[in-house]
Every structure is written in structure tokens, then in C-alpha cells.
Amino acid sequence: MKKFKLNNGTEIPSIGVGVFRVEEAIIAQEMVETALAIGYRHIDTAMIYGNEEAVGKAIKNSGVPREEIFLTTKLWNADQRSGKVQEALEESLRKLKTEYVDLYLVHWPVAETYVKVWSKMEAIYKSGKAKAIGVSNYQTHHIEDLLKQAEVVPAVNQFESYPYFTQEPLIKYCKEKGIYPEAWGPLGAGQTDVLANPVIVDIAKKHSKNPAQIIIRWDVQRGVIVIPKSVHKERLIENLTVMDFELTDEEMKLIDHLNKNQRLGSNPDSFNF
Numbered sequence: 001m002k003k004f005k006l007n008n009g010t011e012i013p014s015i016g017v018g019v020f021r022v023e024e025a026i027i028a029q030e031m032v033e034t035a036l037a038i039g040y041r042h043i044d045t046a047m048i049y050g051n052e053e054a055v056g057k058a059i060k061n062s063g064v065p066r067e068e069i070f071l072t073t074k075l076w077n078a079d080q081r082s083g084k085v086q087e088a089l090e091e092s093l094r095k096l097k098t099e100y101v102d103l104y105l106v107h108w109p110v111a112e113t114y115v116k117v118w119s120k121m122e123a124i125y126k127s128g129k130a131k132a133i134g135v136s137n138y139q140t141h142h143i144e145d146l147l148k149q150a151e152v153v154p155a156v157n158q159f160e161s162y163p164y165f166t167q168e169p170l171i172k173y174c175k176e177k178g179i180y181p182e183a184w185g186p187l188g189a190g191q192t193d194v195l196a197n198p199v200i201v202d203i204a205k206k207h208s209k210n211p212a213q214i215i216i217r218w219d220v221q222r223g224v225i226v227i228p229k230s231v232h233k234e235r236l237i238e239n240l241t242v243m244d245f246e247l248t249d250e251e252m253k254l255i256d257h258l259n260k261n262q263r264l265g266s267n268p269d270s271f272n273f
């Protein structure tokens with residue numbers, strides 16, 4: 001598995017498995033156990049997904065040493081608003097049955113607190129309970145504000161990105177600042193026809209791969225961490241099997257050009273949760 005190096009030297013597997021909308025504990029646990037058995041070493045969860053306990057159990061059951069797994073969780077907005085950042089992390093660690101997370105992200109830029117929260121994240125980083133800290137759903141202007149006060153530059157910004165919403169300007173900006181971009185909803189979150197797009201289907205045929213594999217490979221090649229979610233074993237395997245081929249520059253551009261700024265999730269400047 002190809003790894004990317006974050007700005008503090010920590011290495012992150014370029015592909016992880018996301019567990020959003022896998023609320024049922026038994027399914028989440030089985031999914032993560034399967035993912036770890038297949039070879040995933042990077043799991044993306046969040047307090048608000050309600051499955052940290054299941055993820056923790058799966059990690060314990062898997063027999064994979066904790067230090068071999070890159071584990072991300074996220075600070076939920078209510079805890080950001082209340083300022084109970086340390087407490088929220090402790091609760092996540094308890095549920096995840098671990099002493100530390102590899103990456104702790106501020107889940108959304110809550111208007112009143114997205115800058116203020118960062119010093120608390122920095123304290124967590126210094127305590128060693130998060131090996132890296134970062135943000136999620138931050139736009140360029142949020143990061144600009146944060147960097148004016150930050151001692152620690154966020155290691156990662158995780159945001160929505162897929163071929164109809166490539167987010168090239170934000171990716172370019174993050175890279176210039178040493179912040180690794182990470183794509184959520186990389187396959188269109190089951191809400192678009194992107195996996196049936198003729199351009200992607202055509203490229204897939206040429207490489208004897210499927211459309212999901214083409215998109216995941218595109219992300220890895222454009223230097224974006226990617227965390228596709230699937231509850232199906234076969235798909236989990238497919239989504240990880242993208243290191244045995246390469247997209248040409250022309251194919252990369254064809255996918256880049258599918259962009260139509262089609263956002264599927266909430267807008268970070270106007271979300272209401």
C-alpha cells in the first residue's frame with residue numbers, strides 16, 4: 001500500500017476505509033474486521049457516526065497490532081461549541097479502546113469556534129493522544145484564519161471531493177500550505193451516476209478495472225488520501241486493488257475535466273448542524 005507522508009513525518013496509508021452511515025454496530029464491526037483481514041490499515045470514523053465502539057471491537061478482534069493501524073476520528077460540532085474538546089477525545093478513545101488516535105480532525109468549521117478550537121487541538125497533539133491533528137470541511141478562508149494563530153499546521157484537511165466536484169483550487173491551496181488533502185464521498189456517496197459515467201467506464205475497460213477503482217486510483221495519483229466506504233467484502237477488496245496499474249496523464253485530465261462543482265454534502269459556509 002502506498003503511503004503519504006504528513007507534515008509532521010507521520011505516514012498515512014493513501015487508501016482507508018470510511019464507516020459513515022454504518023450505524024448498526026454488528027455491521028460496522030464486521031465491516032472493519034473484514035477490511036483489516038483484507039489488508040486495510042487505515043480506518044476513518046467519527047464520534048457522530050455512532051460506531052466507534054464497534055470499530056474498537058473490530059480492531060481488538062482483528063489481531064492486527066494497534067501500531068500497524070492508522071485510525072482517524074473526529075471532534076463533533078456540539079463538543080466544539082461547548083469547548084469540551086479534551087473530554088470528547090477521551091470519550092472517543094474509551095469507545096475505540098485505544099490510548100491514542102493517529103489523526104484527530106475538527107469535523108466542521110463551526111462559525112463561532114473554528115479558530116478558537118485549534119489551540120485545544122494543539123494541546124491534544126502535544127499530549128500524544130493524537131499523533132496528528134487536522135481539520136475537515138474547511139474552505140480556504142477557514143484555513144487562512146486558523147493559520148494566523150496556529151502553532152501547529154493542520155496535517156490534513158478532509159473534504160468532499162469526487163470527479164463531479166474535484167476541488168482543484170482547495171487541493172492546490174492545501175498542498176501549498178503542507179496540509180494533506182483527503183477526499184470524502186470519493187465515489188459520489190451512492191448519490192450520483194458518477195460510477196456509470198461513460199468517460200470513467202471507458203477508462204475502466206482499458207485497464208480491465210471497474211469505475212470505482214479508476215476513481216480511487218485517480219485520487220492516489222493526484223496525491224489525495226481517499227477513504228471509500230463499502231459494507232461489501234468484494235467491493236472492499238476491489239477498492240484496495242488499485243496499485244497494479246497507472247492512469248496516463250491524459251486519462252487523469254479526462255477525469256479532472258468531469259468537474260461540474262456538484263456538491264452533494266452540506267456547504268461548509270452554510271451548514272445548520
Ligand SMILES: NC(=O)c1ccc[n+]([C@@H]2O[C@H](COP(=O)([O-])OP(=O)(O)OC[C@H]3O[C@@H](n4cnc5c(N)ncnc54)[C@H](OP(=O)(O)O)[C@@H]3O)[C@@H](O)[C@H]2O)c1
Binds near residue numbers: 136184195213
Ligand atoms: N468529514 C466529513 O464530513 C465526511 C462526510 C462524509 C463522509 N466522510 C467519510 O468519507 C467516507 C466515504 O464517503 P461516503 O461513505 O459518504 O461515500 P463513498 O465512499 O463515496 O461512497 C460509498 C457508496 O459507494 C458504494 N460503493 C463502495 N465501493 C463500491 C464499488 N467498488 N462499486 C460500486 N459501489 C461502491 C457503497 O455501497 P455499499 O456500502 O453498499 O457497498 C456506498 O453506497 C465515509 O464513510 C466517512 O468515513 C466524511
